[in-house]
Amino acid sequence: MTAANQAHLESIIVPGQLKLRTIRGRHGPFNVGLLACPLGEFVVKDPEFEQYKEGKYDGEFAIGRIFAKSFVSLGGVRVEIRASLNGMTLSGIDKLGREEARNFNVQEVDPIDEDQPATAVATPTAASALSSNDPLIDTRPFGMDAPATVTAADGPDAEDAALFGLLWPLAETFKLDSTIDRRTLRLQCARLNKLGYSFDATSQQWQRTPVLEAA
Numbered sequence: 403m404t405a406a407n408q409a410h411l412e413s414i415i416v417p418g419q420l421k422l423r424t425i426r427g428r429h430g431p432f433n434v435g436l437l438a439c440p441l442g443e444f445v446v447k448d449p450e451f452e453q454y455k456e457g458k459y460d461g462e463f464a465i466g467r468i469f470a471k472s473f474v475s476l477g478g479v480r481v482e483i484r485a486s487l488n489g490m491t492l493s494g495i496d497k498l499g500r501e502e503a504r505n506f507n508v509q510e511v512d513p514i515d516e517d518q519p520a521t522a523v524a525t526p527t528a529a530s531a532l533s534s535n536d537p538l539i540d541t542r543p544f545g546m547d548a549p550a551t552v553t554a555a556d557g558p559d560a561e562d563a564a565l566f567g568l569l570w571p572l573a574e575t576f577k578l579d580s581t582i583d584r585r586t587l588r589l590q591c592a593r594l595n596k597l598g599y600s601f602d603a604t605s606q607q608w609q610r611t612p613v614l615e616a617a
Contacts, residue, residue, distance in 0.1 A: 413464035413488045416440055420463065420490070423503055424456040427512040430588055434508045437463060437485055444468065444485035447513045450580040452587045453601045453608075456503075460494035463487055473511070482508070492604050514584050562597075565589060572597070575609045 418439030424431050433454055435446035444465075466488040472481045563570040565586075569578075578590055591601075599608045 413466050420459040423506045425510050429514050432512050445482045445508050457498050458496045459492050461492035464489040577607050
């Protein structure tokens with residue numbers, strides 16, 4: 403049985419709507435999610451959302467786990483009911499209204515700070531992200547073995563080659579590996595926007611934006 407099939411069997415597939423709100427934090431912008439479905443309403447903080455724009459996403463969601471998450475807020479302890487997703491299939495996208503954003507009842511803590519609250523971790527450079535053997539900052543696509551020796555390319559594209567690893571040179575359409583660390587994923591997303599790529603939420607892929615020729 404493949405890992406994908408195993409993940410599917412271990413999930414509960416439900417229809418629902420995912421609301422994503424973009425927060426400006428000290429590590430840069432990040433997204434927090436609120437999933438409304440027949441099972442209830444759950445907070446979702448998934449690395450996959452680093453690529454998405456703020457908005458409302460309708461579709462089917464594969465819930466792998468539902469759990470309580472406690473944290474200190476305003477001098478007391480607060481508990482959120484969260485869900486982790488094994489995947490999703492989106493069918494509709496809309497903007498998040500101003501009133502909806504104002505009433506977004508999710509703790510606005512960057513997952514980077516939440517995952518490592520007591521340890522300051524330096525943001526990896528493009529070169530270190532490529533050369534490190536740490537699986538948390540490995541930029542190769544999920545399931546792909548690392549080559550015996552990885553050397554950053556020389557020349558004007560050296561930093562991009564280091565940042566994207568085995569994805570470089572970039573294809574016209576591709577997916578990022580959201581299992582890498584969030585800092586590197588954010589660097590990749592920011593760089594892709596500058597390189598003329600855009601993220602298609604429906605297909606969950608990055609694609610090169612066509613250049614319109616002058617008439």
